[in-house]
Amino acid sequence: MKIVISQSMYFPWVGLLEQIKLSDIFVHYDDVQFTRGFYNRVQVKNSKGIQWLTVPLQAHHRATNIDKVLVDNSRDWREEHRKLLTQCYRSTPYFSDMMSVFDEAHSTNATTLSDVSRNSIISLVRYFGLEEGRRFICSSSLNVPGRSSERLVAICGKLQASTYVTGHGARNYLDHELFESSGVKVEYLNYLKMSYPQANGDFTPQVSALDLITNCGRDGAKFICSGTTSWKEFVNGT
Numbered sequence: 001m002k003i004v005i006s007q008s009m010y011f012p013w014v015g016l017l018e019q020i021k022l023s024d025i026f027v028h029y030d031d032v033q034f035t036r037g038f039y040n041r042v043q044v045k046n047s048k049g050i051q052w053l054t055v056p057l058q059a060h061h062r063a064t065n066i067d068k069v070l071v072d073n074s075r076d077w078r079e080e081h082r083k084l085l086t087q088c089y090r091s092t093p094y095f096s097d098m099m100s101v102f103d104e105a106h107s108t109n110a111t112t113l114s115d116v117s118r119n120s121i122i123s124l125v126r127y128f129g130l131e132e133g134r135r136f137i138c139s140s141s142l143n144v145p146g147r148s149s150e151r152l153v154a155i156c157g158k159l160q161a162s163t164y165v166t167g168h169g170a171r172n173y174l175d176h177e178l179f180e181s182s183g184v185k186v187e188y189l190n191y192l193k194m195s196y197p198q199a200n201g202d203f204t205p206q207v208s209a210l211d212l213i214t215n216c217g218r219d220g221a222k223f224i225c226s227g228t229t230s231w232k233e234f235v236n237g238t
Contacts, residue, residue, distance in 0.1 A: 002187075003161035005029050005139070005152055007066060008117035010055050011042050011105070011124065011208040015167065015191055018226040020121075020130055022165050022189070027155060028121075030067040030114040031140035039066065040113055042208040045200040046088040053081050053208065055116055067114040067140050078106050089214045092199050098214035101127050114138075124209050128221045149175035156184045163187055165228055176231045187228035194223045 004023040008030060009016060020026050041054040056072040071077075085102060089095050105123035110116045118138070125131050137159070144154045156164055156179075163185045166174065171188070179186045193205035198215050212220040 001025065001159075001161045002163040002165050003027065003156055003159060004165050005155055006167070007032065007039055008114060008121055009039050009042065010117045011053065011102075011120045011210050013042070013206055014209050014212055014224055015189065015193075015205075015226070016121070017124060017128065017130065017209055017224050018191070019165055019167065019189055020125060020134070021224055022226075022228060023134060025135045025137065025159055025161060027142075027159075028114070028118050028136065028138045030118070030138050031065050033063055034060070034066045034069050034113065039117060043204075043206055044085065044088050044208055044211060045198070045204070047200050049201070050204075050207075051084060051088065053084065055113060057113060066117075067112055067138075069113040071111055071113060071116055073111075085210065089199065089211075092214040094214050094217040097127070097217055098210050101213055102210065124213075127213060128218065128224060130224075148173065149178050153179055153182045153184060157182065165189065168234075171235060174231075176235070186231040188231060188234040190227050190229045192226045194225060196220060196223045
């Protein structure tokens, strides 16, 4: 049983969808401290280069957990995002598909960053047919205490996962030996960053998966194809 435990990202890049595809269980890691990064913003492309879709947030204490961070709805940022996506992608072949996915994600008018990001991921997952045979769980529902690697191992144990799949950033903090001694294998994603027909200049893999939809439609699923490598091979570069 393979598990991914990841903070949710707003319409994330293809790499997160690849982690989901490799997992049996995906845990939205939502009851951990919000930090700056790609959790409330994502890149898209237009003819001028990279643009950003950013979810505005209400003022919050730096120790606030993701599931408690409130979205700032004092302006219609969703409509701003729609307009930017239209500007970037209206000439692409699957523009209507992409906008339908965007609108589905925002159909519930979520109020927390956790809900907004989770809804965006699920909408992408449904479009590419990645939900079948997988469980999606919020860490806040598990009642598993602890911090850092100890908590991740405990979540793996509670959900009876034998393999933990993660992205490259975990290399800097993960206690690999703790996982191993607990009977949980660690695998890192081996990002292929497969290029696909992409509008607006040279290919870049770091943009939102909305870009994959609008350029390739459902056939874009074939570009969600990275595998994994063991933690020892990854860390030692072998």
